[in-house]
Amino acid sequence: MKPENIQLLAPLFQILGKNEVKEVGRLSGFIQRERSFSAAQFLHFLFLKKSEIISDSLETLCTDLAEQDIFMTKSALNKRFDERAVTFLDDYSKRSFNSPSPS
Known part of the structure; x- marks a missing residue:
């Protein structure tokens, strides 16, 4: 991940750290390996x-x-969008909402 994009995730990872995201995965x-x-x-x-992911082609998503x-x-990308991805997002959301607010 490019360093300038890591800052975009800062608020997201204030709720759950990267290690916790990895654990949820x-x-x-x-994430199996x-x-x-x-x-x-x-x-x-x-x-x-965001919502573009629904309408973009796999080729466009791979280019992005x-x-x-x-x-x-x-x-490979198509295989990532499966029940495990849904479970991951569900588990991540539940942990995020149950986490205490960052001080």
Whole structure:
């Protein structure tokens, strides 16, 4: 992830730290081994793309990821959007809302 984009995630990771995001990714089954596309990067990508992610083609999404120095095939990206991704986002949301506010 490019350093200038890490600042965009600062508020997101104030709620749950990167290590906690990684843990949620592992516990949900979303992350099974270290890859070039981490749970934190997945969140970052979703938040940057917002509603565009629904209408953009896989090719466009892969191009957008490549601009973030994350290189994936259309097939690999398509496989990431599965039940484990939904479980990860659900678990992340629940932990975020149950977390005490940062001081």
